[in-house]
Amino acid sequence: METRFIELFKETLEIEADTVHLDTVFRELEQWDSLAFLSVIAMIDEEYDVVIEGNDFKKLVTISELIEEIKKRKA
Amino acid sequence: MAILHTKNIKIKGMSACVPTHIEDNKKLSLLGSVEEAQRFVDVTGIEYRRMVKDTGFCTSDLCFHAAEKLIAELNWAKEEIDCLIFVTQTPDYILPATSCILQHRLGLPIDCYSMDISLGCSGWVYGLSTISALLSSGTMKKGLLLVGDTTTVTKSDRDKSTYPLFGDAGTATALEFVEGEDGIKFQLGTDGKGFESIIIPDGGFRNFPTQSSFEFAEIEQGQYRNRLQSILDGPSVFTFGITKAPRSVNTLLETFGIEKEQVDYFVFHQANKMMNEKIRTKLKIEPEKVPYSLGKYGNTSSASIPLTMISELKKQLEGHTKQIVVCAFGVGLSWASASFELDNVVCPPIVEV
Numbered sequence: 269m270e271t272r273f274i275e276l277f278k279e280t281l282e283i284e285a286d287t288v289h290l291d292t293v294f295r296e297l298e299q300w301d302s303l304a305f306l307s308v309i310a311m312i313d314e315e316y317d318v319v320i321e322g323n324d325f326k327k328l329v330t331i332s333e334l335i336e337e338i339k340k341r342k343a
Numbered sequence: 344m345a346i347l348h349t350k351n352i353k354i355k356g357m358s359a360c361v362p363t364h365i366e367d368n369k370k371l372s373l374l375g376s377v378e379e380a381q382r383f384v385d386v387t388g389i390e391y392r393r394m395v396k397d398t399g400f401c402t403s404d405l406c407f408h409a410a411e412k413l414i415a416e417l418n419w420a421k422e423e424i425d426c427l428i429f430v431t432q433t434p435d436y437i438l439p440a441t442s443c444i445l446q447h448r449l450g451l452p453i454d455c456y457s458m459d460i461s462l463g464c465s466g467w468v469y470g471l472s473t474i475s476a477l478l479s480s481g482t483m484k485k486g487l488l489l490v491g492d493t494t495t496v497t498k499s500d501r502d503k504s505t506y507p508l509f510g511d512a513g514t515a516t517a518l519e520f521v522e523g524e525d526g527i528k529f530q531l532g533t534d535g536k537g538f539e540s541i542i543i544p545d546g547g548f549r550n551f552p553t554q555s556s557f558e559f560a561e562i563e564q565g566q567y568r569n570r571l572q573s574i575l576d577g578p579s580v581f582t583f584g585i586t587k588a589p590r591s592v593n594t595l596l597e598t599f600g601i602e603k604e605q606v607d608y609f610v611f612h613q614a615n616k617m618m619n620e621k622i623r624t625k626l627k628i629e630p631e632k633v634p635y636s637l638g639k640y641g642n643t644s645s646a647s648i649p650l651t652m653i654s655e656l657k658k659q660l661e662g663h664t665k666q667i668v669v670c671a672f673g674v675g676l677s678w679a680s681a682s683f684e685l686d687n688v689v690c691p692p693i694v695e696v
Binding site: 302303305306307309310313319320321322323325326 | 382383386387504540576577578579580581582583585586617618621
């Protein structure tokens with residue numbers, strides 16, 4: 269799931285360079301802004317049928333935390 | 344559970360009024376470069392917005408003009424109007440209720456039932472439930488539902504999380520008691536846990552305005568707003584909308600045994616394109632059935648559903664019979680869906696002032 273998620277994440281933010289990894293602090297990415305935030309929420313809903321509420325989302329820092337949150341909610 | 348079926352009601356007409364001042368998001372320096380502004384327009388679907396800007400117009404002025412136009416077009420005698428409901432979160436005064444001022448200004452009889460309702464995005468549908476319930480017993484026959492907002496006045500022009508999204512509009516909807524009509528079916532809901540997601544913190548009685556209410560604070564780099572201006576927590580509202588709106592529509596359809604195929608148009612509150620498209624695809628509705636006025640008017644709060652019907656469906660509605668489902672969601676947090684028939688509804692052209 270990890271590789272696939274990173275792919276989808278990069279696609280959503282239109283990132284081509286190899287800048288996204290499990291330990292990436294996604295809010296620090298140059299492409300991250302409020303519209304990107306919404307696009308990622310929508311992508312996660314679309315792909316995993318999981319909606320992470322704004323306040324819970326704000327607690328997540330790295331890509332791997334994001335993946336763990338999706339897994340937790342899927343379980 | 345708030346499920347409602349108000350019978351013996353017919354929606355006779357709808358009208359809208361918008362300010363003449365147009366703002367173009369593509370030229371808005373607040374959004375950054377031309378490319379960044381274009382990306383904003385592409386994602387949100389919001390290109391132009393109408394603003395009362397410096398005109399001194401309030402929501403009640405826009406609704407007044409919409410109402411005058413509709414009353415004339417319907418050929419209604421004003422003394423026959425028994426009921427006036429005004430829905431807004433941008434009233435003329437803290438007190439009195441703006442509906443009282445409108446009753447007098449419109450020349451409605453003093454025997455007219457008049458009341459304000461304070462709701463935003465969900466306001467037209469909630470207002471429809473109230474006025475149709477009042478009329479459905481048949482002792483009051485004709486009612487006017489005036490709904491709108493001038494939210495641009497409450498936005499900081501140095502806050503890109505709110506300013507480029509909103510436009511101003513006022514609407515009027517005319518309803519009548521008609522024995523035997525199937526009326527309007529509703530599903531309504533509330534989740535006050537999210538009350539801070541869209542809020543103007545100061546200026547009410549919880550936080551009475553003080554000198555510090557007017558001070559601008561930097562909320563994010565280069566973004567400023569004071570405490571009399573509205574906050575919009577985009578991600579929270581987004582997740583709220585994409586979960587609650589489809590659920591509400593599905594509950595409405597299932598409860599009343601309505602098939603999606605029977606519905607000619609699904610008209611949603613105009614929040615932004617990304618959110619609305621998400622709701623549409625979750626409900627598996629064809630794009631042809633879902634009109635948008637976002638590009639022309641932005642998010643017009645409580646006015647958005649009637650404004651979208653008038654702006655986008657005027658030709659399809661006038662002289663025809665159509666089955667409509669509407670769904671509104673937002674500030675509160677509050678949401679409401681409704682299903683009704685529009686049969687030869689009167690839709691005068693949008694008034695500009």
